[in-house]
Amino acid sequence: MATKSETNSALISIIASVFIFLALVSVTNASASHEEEADRILALPGQPEVSFHQFSGYVTVSEAAGRALFYWLTEAVHQPSSKPLVIWLNGGPGCSSVAYGASEEIGPFRINKEASGLYLNKYSWNKFANLLFLETPAGVGFSYSNMSSDLFDTGDRRTAEDSLQFLIRWMDRFPRYKNRPIYLTGESYAGHYVPQLAREIVHYNTKTKHKINLKGFMVGNAVTDNYYDNLGTVNYWWSHAMISDKTYHQLMNTCDFRRQKESNQCESVYYYAMDQEFGSIDQYNIYAPPCNKSDATATATATGPTRRDMHLPHRPHSIFRKLRGYDPCTEQYAEIYYNRPDVQKALHANTTGRIPYKWTACSETLNRNWNESDNSILPIYRELIAAGLRIWVFSGDVDAVVPVTATRYSLAQLKLDTTVPWYPWYVDKQVGGWSEVYKGLTFATVRGAGHEVPLFKPKAALELLRSFLRGEPLPKS
Template identity: 55%
Template sequence: MTLHLLLLLLHSILILVLASSSAIDPAQELDWEAAQRRDRVERLPGQPKTPPLRQFSGYIPVSRDGRRALFYWLTESTARSPHSKPLVLWLNGGPGCSSLAYGAVEEIGPFRIKANATGLYSNPYAWNKVANLLFLESPAGVGYSYSNTTTDTDAFGDTRTAEDAYSFLLKWFQRFPQYKSREFYILGESYAGHYVPQLAKLVHDGNKAASKTIINLKGFMVGNAVTDWYYDNLGIVDYYWTHALISDETYTTMKRHCKFTSVELSSECQRIMDYASNQEIGNVDLHSIYTPVCLEATWSSSTGRKSSRTAPHWNPLWMGQTGFDPCTPSYAEKYFNRPDVQRALHANGTPNNVPHPWTPCNYGILENWHDKAFSVLPIYKELIKAGLRIWVYSGDEDAMVPVTGTRYWIRSLKLPIVNRWYPWYYMDQVAGWSQTYKGLTFATVRGAGHEVPVLQPDRSLSLLEHYLRGKPLPKR
């Protein structure tokens, strides 16, 4: 037997094991209603009265011994017929960043956190207007998700993250069987550019291995997505230069020394990248290069540590409902560490004691990420052939995972063009540009950074609506 066939056999066995491990005794199937009642969130501290909202949150164990569990938050659609709306799973990346901190309360969820973290206010462009939103803190160790096994910290990586997320889904649909027949989509951004297609492949393979569809997956969509080490990093270098973040000399040196042929940078490439960051780019948020950084806390140049003095931050982009605030993650950290918030969300309580404070990002996970795919493009090729609805979008002001790199790797797929490059519109304004390929749609969002819904909430909601309908973005 060849190595390739052996790997395929082991992969098929893994899928069957994951599916079978989620099976429960028929006598327990009636317990789903009780489980939903336990997970029902009646009201969050400081939650506005409108819109009326059904929400659920809690834990799903994903390891056989139950010592590793993932935390979810479901916000049902506020549409007139929520039961007819699809289910969207949202994943943030990092690796190590919380889908609550970013997706839920900064981007697409029904609420925003007030600056003093004492309450919430409504997001008028929440994506649950058109879909039921399921936020997942993944992998274990992120946010409220946890592992009580210390050896798990040595195994962070793409493979186990996808396997745990798939195990979560199988068990979550047992707890919420009313969603089994709904159209299901997986969405995310940044390093979820790995999580999303890798999970979609496991779901697709699990459906193929079963006698009937287990999860009604229809497609996936990713934004500013880490996808291919070579093309993404090549795009970063070109974006830096074309947006005047670095000098001609530094650009030339980067092109000479940075080949991006492995996930580890050469020492010379790392040196010039550090020089660009420290000497040329300055205090710019590379996630959104034209917006202000959070100045809520200051740093001591002598110690390199945060000082205790808090300074007001300059925020010229506060524009009514858009409400951009670069300090939002710090508000989330205060809010989600409140005991009353944790009680309302059924988080961090016996027996689910989280062995770490809630933070927007767990940087220990990033530092111990041992399993990182060089590229997920082979998965794209497979799932495009399978007929899933696949869209990719980019905020054009993001220098972390810039539009240049995304265009490079899409071009490498050599897909036939169906609709050539055109401007798409929202409210009679150019909202971005789009091109449709056979099996994939690409769109930019004008004036958006790494987290597209933060600066362009109305355009991003329009993008979602067209994606869920399978309709091209409007030309006028």
């Protein structure tokens, strides 16, 4: 039997251990809080006054290579602690979530035509969620690597792995988000990034006690499967009278849509269609007027070549996947605004001034040198449907780059049972698009929207987010 003295000693030892533990927790939290505060944005140049909090900065994902990814967090307008975290990725590959997602689509601000300041987006997704914009992989936007070879040797796998490391380390910096419901969203080539990152998270969760609370993902006009995407694209061109019967049959007969590099004969037909038959249209919204350079304050000299100047093939997906997203001149405003030293300082971006190139909306270097790409994302869909994630796919129906026909052909290969048959859904008593709910996946079109759905149909896109987060079908009336 222990003596009174021994009992007291044991009690003192336990109390001391508790105090040490609490002190360590306090130091850890203080450190996290210090890191978080260092990333706080006080105000961006020309920014209107807002009530929500913003943070931005870098998270190192590889110490050996010196790779660091840039993020921008805009918290929810009301009760952010009760709202989920929505992570947004843009595609390309090589395009910036700051340039597109944050500044043209779902973020709280838009850049004015003079690139002198910002104005509010009344359909910002931070009405319903905390928004985290991630520039991935290294070399996109403000994200960087100290190994220049990384820009010539990257692909899907490293992008997914680095994005997972970012998320793990970012949540250490922002511990209040560790148990928060998380949803991944994005568009275009993020049709690869988003499901691939979701799979990385699901696999990571099987190996750790500190699980990431991933609930689901949503992608728009998403690159999904080489063969069916390309087949659907050519069919869209023909069915929307963009190409002649002769060119359509030549493409169908000479192109092998499964190949990553097409034959010279196929490419010559493709470029003939673009140069001689498409005419001066914006392929990212075939019914919208293209940007008139004389109307844009920013010029090609100031900002680099525009998308229509470049005509770059999207290498991983053969000649039918061109670089970048929609450009009604807004990209040009972004390229002036985010190259301003005062803007970079406010964002804690390029803090050392050692990034050896200008900030651009998309990296031509990354796009041209993308060296590893999944031929099909459909096997990942099957795996993640089985894992019970909430999965939504939406498609603006006037996009000719990753058109609705491509997405429908691809999703049809999943052979899912229908739970809610095809129906029109509504916004402001108007048909917003059409939807069908399958066992494990919801598909929706957005009527009259181009490649960047939230840019063309912001109210409809906000309804998409609201219904997705609630896990409810889109409204039938």
